[in-house]
Amino acid sequence: MKKGKKSKSGSMESGEGITIKKSEDFSEWYQQLILKSELADYSSVSGCIVFRPKSYSIWEKVQQIIDAEFKKIGIKNAYFPLLIPESLLSREQEHVKGFTPEVAWVTHSGNTKLNEKLAVRPTSEAIMYESYAKWIRSWRDLPLRLNQWNNVVRWEFKHPVPFLRSREFLWNEGHHVYSNPGELEEDRKKIMKIYEDFMKNYMALPSLPGKKSDKEKFAGAVATYSFELVLPNGKAIQGPDYHDDEQNFAKAYGIKFLDKNGKENYAYQSTYAISTRMLGVMFAIHSDDKGLIIPPKLSENKIVIVPILIGSEKNKILKESEKIKNELKEFAPLFDNREDYSPGWKFNEWELKGIPLRIEIGPKDLEKKSVQIVKRTDGKKLQVKITELKKSIPKILDEMQNELYKNAEKLLKSGVTKSETLDELKKALKSKKISLSPMCKNPECEDWIKQETEGAKTLNMPLGKNQPDIKGKKCIWCKKQADYWIYVGKSY
Numbered sequence: 001m002k003k004g005k006k007s008k009s010g011s012m013e014s015g016e017g018i019t020i021k022k023s024e025d026f027s028e029w030y031q032q033l034i035l036k037s038e039l040a041d042y043s044s045v046s047g048c049i050v051f052r053p054k055s056y057s058i059w060e061k062v063q064q065i066i067d068a069e070f071k072k073i074g075i076k077n078a079y080f081p082l083l084i085p086e087s088l089l090s091r092e093q094e095h096v097k098g099f100t101p102e103v104a105w106v107t108h109s110g111n112t113k114l115n116e117k118l119a120v121r122p123t124s125e126a127i128m129y130e131s132y133a134k135w136i137r138s139w140r141d142l143p144l145r146l147n148q149w150n151n152v153v154r155w156e157f158k159h160p161v162p163f164l165r166s167r168e169f170l171w172n173e174g175h176h177v178y179s180n181p182g183e184l185e186e187d188r189k190k191i192m193k194i195y196e197d198f199m200k201n202y203m204a205l206p207s208l209p210g211k212k213s214d215k216e217k218f219a220g221a222v223a224t225y226s227f228e229l230v231l232p233n234g235k236a237i238q239g240p241d242y243h244d245d246e247q248n249f250a251k252a253y254g255i256k257f258l259d260k261n262g263k264e265n266y267a268y269q270s271t272y273a274i275s276t277r278m279l280g281v282m283f284a285i286h287s288d289d290k291g292l293i294i295p296p297k298l299s300e301n302k303i304v305i306v307p308i309l310i311g312s313e314k315n316k317i318l319k320e321s322e323k324i325k326n327e328l329k330e331f332a333p334l335f336d337n338r339e340d341y342s343p344g345w346k347f348n349e350w351e352l353k354g355i356p357l358r359i360e361i362g363p364k365d366l367e368k369k370s371v372q373i374v375k376r377t378d379g380k381k382l383q384v385k386i387t388e389l390k391k392s393i394p395k396i397l398d399e400m401q402n403e404l405y406k407n408a409e410k411l412l413k414s415g416v417t418k419s420e421t422l423d424e425l426k427k428a429l430k431s432k433k434i435s436l437s438p439m440c441k442n443p444e445c446e447d448w449i450k451q452e453t454e455g456a457k458t459l460n461m462p463l464g465k466n467q468p469d470i471k472g473k474k475c476i477w478c479k480k481q482a483d484y485w486i487y488v489g490k491s492y
Contacts, residue, residue, distance in 0.1 A: 017352055021289050026233040027161075030284055034162045037292035037353050039283065047160035047167035054353070055163075055279055057300040059170060063149055065202060066172065066274065069194045073187075075145045075174060080127045082150075083118040088126045092252035095125060098219020102154040120153045125220070125271065128175050129253035136267065138258045139179050145187070147174040163280025164237065164492055171275035177255060178268040181246065188242050191272050192225060195240035198274075203282045204295040204404035205229060206412050207239055208434075208487055210460030215443040218271075222246040228459045228487060229281050230415040234432025236459050236491040237281055240274040285408050292354030293376055295404050296397040303333040303393070304355040306346050308362030320386070321361055324371070327390060333359075351376060356400060357393065377403055416487070422452065422476050425488060429456055434489035436462075438473035438482035445477040449488065452477075459487040 018036060022029045034040050039055040051059065067077070083106060090096050099122045106118040121127070128146070136144065153168050160166050174191070178184045192209070199205045207227040217224035221243040228236050249255070250266040259265055286293040296302055307321040318337060325335050334355065336346050343360075350358055358374040365371050371389070373382040377400045384392050419425040419435040428435040439445060439458065450457050461467065461484045473482040 017348055018289060018291060022232060022287075026231070026284075029289075030161070033283060033287055033292060034280075037287075039279075039292070040162045042162075045167075047156070049162045049166055051170075051276075054300070055276075058279055058294070058298050059276055061202075061298050061300075062198075062274070062278070063172070066194060066198055067147075067149070069198075070147055070172075070174070073145075073190050073194075074143075075147050075176075077149065078146045079148055079150065080124055080131070082121050084121060084124075084127045086117040086119060088130055089119050091126065092220050092249055095220030095249070095252075099123065099154070102156055104153050104155045121150070122152055122154050123271075124148060124150075124152075124173055124175065125249055126253075129249055129255060132175075132177055132267075133254045133256075136177060136255055136257050139260055142177060142179045142257060142267065143183055143187075144177040145174070146176070147172055161280070161492070163276055163283070165277075169276050171273050174270075174272045176270045177250075178270075179257060179259065179265070181268050184244060184268050184270050187270060188225065188244065192227075192240075192242055195227065195272075195274055199227065199239065199278070200405065202295065202297045203278065204401060204408055205239075205278075205282060205285065206405065206409045208412075208416070208460065208462070210462045210466075210487065212460050213439075213443070213446065213458045213486060214441065215446050216458055216460075218243045220245060220248050221271075222248065226460050228434075229285075230412055230434055230489075231281065231284050231492075232411065234415060234434070234490065236434055236487070236489040237277070238459075238491070239278055239281065240272070242272040243270060245269040245271060285411065286404055287354070290348075291352030293404070294354045294356065296356045296401050299354070299356050300332060301334050301355055302331040302397060303328060303357045303359055304336055304350045305333055305359045305361070306336045306343060306350070308343050308360060308365075309337070309339055311363050313363045313366055317361055317363065317366055320366060324359065324361070324386065324389065328393065331357075331393060347374075356397060359389075375400055420473065420476060422449075425449075425456070425476055426453060429453055429490060434459070434487055436468075436485050437476050437488050438470060439484065439486050439488075440475040440478060440480050441483045442475075442478065442480075445475055448477050453488075456488055456490050459489055459491065461486040 018032045020028050038052050040052055041050040043050050103122050104120040107114055149172050151168055151170050155167055176187055199207060207229050209227050212224040212226055223244040224241060226241040227239040229239050230236055246268055247266040249269050255267045256264050257267055305321050305325055307317045325333050356376050360372040370383050370385045373384050416434045417428050419428050419437050425435050425437055446458055468485050470482050470484055475482045
């Protein structure tokens with residue numbers, strides 16, 4: 001993501017549509033989509049993007065909706081410093097080891113070298129837990145449930161991709177403290193449900209929920225739970241996650257409490273997050289060769305009104321269009337009354353920019369006292385009486401929302417298969433699929449799989465009723481008794 005990088009079309013402007021098909025070159029199609037639909041732009045800092053109003057308004061809705069759900073279960077918001085002293089970051093060795101290659105450091109103030117390097121926040125455990133250790137004294141102080149909506153910097157050296165993989169991104173990071181592991185497990189179920197419901201009901205995205213292997217879990221955690229999603233190019237990408245840290249961080253940062261019997265104990269902790277990566281996943285899965293598709297529930301402007309300004313009825317059409325605009329204020333309608341662009345050009349532009357519904361009104365429509373509604377999802381045209389618009393539009397938008405989820409569900413199912421041997425796994429990966437495969441707990445088997453498949457790794461294992469019977473199944477690498485079925489695939 002270097003400043004000034006152009007797509008193969010040679011343009012970074014939205015004046016022309018997407019010039020390549022999604023099915024032919026997903027990477028180039030995605031880059032064009034992000035730029036030409038005005039979701040983001042490159043910045044002078046490599047790997048960091050500018051969130052344009054269209055994408056940032058969606059992120060604001062993500063924050064608003066999820067934050068409201070957090071508050072219902074007693075989670076409160078706070079804010080902690082962006083900069084973290086090296087000595088503080090280094091207290092939890094496994095944690096810092098996992099992040100060291102990605103940490104950006106502040107070493108100077110002007111020309112003066114700092115006495116201690118300061119890390120630019122890759123995550124906030126260290127800076128938050130210093131305070132937690134001061135605040136928590138007794139069981140009466142627990143549970144402590146705090147969340148931040150902030151930005152983090154991780155100086156990854158993999159090829160940056162707007163939203164999907166950038167060096168700075170936005171997220172929530174929740175950090176809870178409990179007196180016992182039972183409370184932690186209770187919260188895990190609630191928070192994972194909030195994330196899953198949001199993805200389904202607002203983003204129209206199905207996922208593969210499960211638990212990470214010990215090798216792939218979060219640095220410093222005892223267990224990591226995640227939602228994995230599958231992109232149209234067959235690559236998996238991690239969505240929201242939840243980490244059971246047990247007492248690892250409490251011991252490193254001295255988070256102790258006196259229980260009801262006056263005995264001192266280390267606290268139990270958890271962390272969880274959803275990031276702006278999910279915006280990229282949503283854009284990538286739903287959008288098409290014409291441009292952006294946004295689930296209606298997350299679109300800031302749900303309607304664009306395009307009057308067909310031809311013939312002697314021009315003024316009447318404009319007047320009626322204005323009236324419709326005012327009556328449909330709740331849908332934040334855009335009004336395209338530009339006379340120096342043809343209707344066809346306008347249609348293409350609004351399809352590129354992903355407005356869910358387009359309302360067209362011309363002389364014939366005026367005569368019939370109706371309008372033509374065009375759905376962005378499938379291009380279907382509906383003739384609706386003007387008097388029925390307020391009643392009909394919510395139903396149409398709900399139908400579109402459901403259609404998007406069903407289509408995404410089909411994509412997910414078609415992108416996942418089962419394989420019980422290494423050859424079957426390789427065949428699945430070659431077909432750009434994610435595989436559900438039997439494996440043992442030995443991390444060396446995961447290393448060998450990664451080597452033999454040129455980079456495929458374990459994603460997560462289904463839990464509960466979604467975990468198939470493992471009895472009699474052999475690990476696809478070592479051929480010993482498998483411990484679980486786990487998703488394996490290439491990923492971002």
